[in-house]
Amino acid sequence: MPGVHMSDIKKVVLAYSGGLDTSVIAKWITETYKCEVVTFTADLGQGEEVEPARAKAKALGIKEIYIEDLREEFVRDFVFPMFRANAIYEGEYLLGTSIARPLIAKRLIEIANETGADAISHGATGKGNDQVRFELGAYALKPGVKVIAPWREWDLTSRETLMDYCAKHDIPVDFNKAGKKSPYSMDANLLHISYESGILEDPWTEAEEEMWRWSVSPEAAPDQATYIELSYLTGDIVAIDDQAMTPAEVLTYLNKVGGDNGIGRLDLVENRYVGMKARGCYETPGGTIMMRAHRAIESITLDREVAHLKDSLMPKYAELIYNGYWWSPERQLLQKMIDASQEPVNGTVRLKLYKGNVTVVGRKSDDSLFDEKMATMEDDAGAYNQKDAEGFIKLNALRLKIAAAKGRSPL
Missing domain, CATH: 3.40.50.620 (HUPs)
Known part of the structure; x- marks a missing residue:
C-alpha cells in the first residue's frame, strides 16, 4: 500500500x-x-x-x-436533509x-x-x-x-x-x-435498491421483469388509484394520513405503498466520478413520492426567488453527494442555506398513486403564499391592477428595443 x-x-x-x-x-x-x-x-x-x-x-x-x-439516523440525518434540497443527479438519479x-x-x-x-x-x-x-x-x-x-x-x-x-x-x-x-450486483438501503452488471452491461438490453424486487410493474399495478396525504414540518414529512411517523417509518411506508403501485423504477446510464459511464437500474419508490410531494409543498410556501435560487444550486449539491463530498465545507454551507429556507415549508400534500405515476392533487399550508384574490381569473375586486403590467413589460423590453434599434435584431 x-x-x-x-x-x-x-x-x-x-x-x-x-x-x-x-x-x-x-x-x-x-x-x-x-x-x-x-x-x-x-x-x-x-x-x-x-x-x-x-x-x-x-x-x-x-x-x-x-x-x-x-435506519433512523440514516433517514433523519442524511436522506431527509438531501430531500430538502430536491437533489437529483444528472436529472434522474435520487442518490x-x-x-x-x-x-x-x-x-x-x-x-x-x-x-x-x-x-x-x-x-x-x-x-x-x-x-x-x-x-x-x-x-x-x-x-x-x-x-x-x-x-x-x-x-x-x-x-x-x-x-x-x-x-x-x-x-x-x-x-x-x-x-x-443473482446475476446482478445489488446494493440496498431504506432509500433504494440498485442493480448493476450482468445483462445490464449492455445499455441496449432491457432489464428482466424478474430482476425488480421492490415494485410491481406499472402494468400489473392495481386498477384503483391510491390516495395519500403527507404532512410536512419545516420541510420534512412528519405524518402520513394524519398518522405521526418517525423518519424511517415514513420511508418504509412510502416504499411499500409506492412499490405496490409500480412507482420508482429507473434505468439510466450515469457518469461515475472516476471517469467512466455505467448503466444501472434503481428502485426508489418512497424517494420518488417524497421528491414530488416536497416540490409541491414548496410551490405554495417558498418565495419565488428563494425557490429559484435553491433550484440553481441543486445540481452542485447533488454532484457533491454523488462524488463523496458530504462532509465537505461547501456541502455543509449549502445545507445551512437549504435548511433555513425550509422554515415555512409546512402543510399537507395530497397525492394520487396510479400505475407508476405520482400525481399531486392537492396542497395546503397555513404558511401558503398563494393568494386566491391575486390568482383568480374572475373579478379580483382591485387586488391586482392589470394596467400596471404595461409599464412592467416596457421596462423589461427596454434593452431588447435598444439592441434591435442598433441593428442587433435576431431576425
Whole structure:
C-alpha cells in the first residue's frame, strides 16, 4: 500500500457485510497486515438480516464486532436533509447509494476512535464511486487515518480466485451464498435498491421483469388509484394520513405503498466520478413520492426567488453527494442555506398513486403564499391592477428595443 508500511497497521475497522467479498477481506487483512480486525455491520434498511454477520465474523476469529441499526439516523440525518434540497443527479438519479456512504464512513471513524484502531477498510472496487465516498469521508473526519482498500492491492480478481482463497483459508463456503447467485450486483438501503452488471452491461438490453424486487410493474399495478396525504414540518414529512411517523417509518411506508403501485423504477446510464459511464437500474419508490410531494409543498410556501435560487444550486449539491463530498465545507454551507429556507415549508400534500405515476392533487399550508384574490381569473375586486403590467413589460423590453434599434435584431 503506497505510503503505508504494513508494520504501521495495528488494528483495522472493516465495513463488513458478512458476504463473500468482505469475509475474504477480513481474513486477507489479518494475514497480510498481521493486525487485528474489527468488523462493523450496519442495518440501513437493506431488507436482509444483519445479525448473522456476527456468527460469520466470530468464525473468522474476529474479537470486536459491531452490528448496529442505523435506519433512523440514516433517514433523519442524511436522506431527509438531501430531500430538502430536491437533489437529483444528472436529472434522474435520487442518490440512493451515494447518501448511505457518508454515514458508514462516519461510523467507521467513530468505531476506530472507540477501539483505538489506526486504519479503516472497505470492500469497494477500484472502478467505482464508493471507494471515493468512503475515503473522502474518512479523511475529512480523521485526517491521519490509514485506509486499506484490498481491491486496489490484492491479486484476487475474480469470484473463482475468491473461492480458492476461501478453500485455502478455511472460510466456510456458505459465505458465498452458494446455490443461487443473482446475476446482478445489488446494493440496498431504506432509500433504494440498485442493480448493476450482468445483462445490464449492455445499455441496449432491457432489464428482466424478474430482476425488480421492490415494485410491481406499472402494468400489473392495481386498477384503483391510491390516495395519500403527507404532512410536512419545516420541510420534512412528519405524518402520513394524519398518522405521526418517525423518519424511517415514513420511508418504509412510502416504499411499500409506492412499490405496490409500480412507482420508482429507473434505468439510466450515469457518469461515475472516476471517469467512466455505467448503466444501472434503481428502485426508489418512497424517494420518488417524497421528491414530488416536497416540490409541491414548496410551490405554495417558498418565495419565488428563494425557490429559484435553491433550484440553481441543486445540481452542485447533488454532484457533491454523488462524488463523496458530504462532509465537505461547501456541502455543509449549502445545507445551512437549504435548511433555513425550509422554515415555512409546512402543510399537507395530497397525492394520487396510479400505475407508476405520482400525481399531486392537492396542497395546503397555513404558511401558503398563494393568494386566491391575486390568482383568480374572475373579478379580483382591485387586488391586482392589470394596467400596471404595461409599464412592467416596457421596462423589461427596454434593452431588447435598444439592441434591435442598433441593428442587433435576431431576425
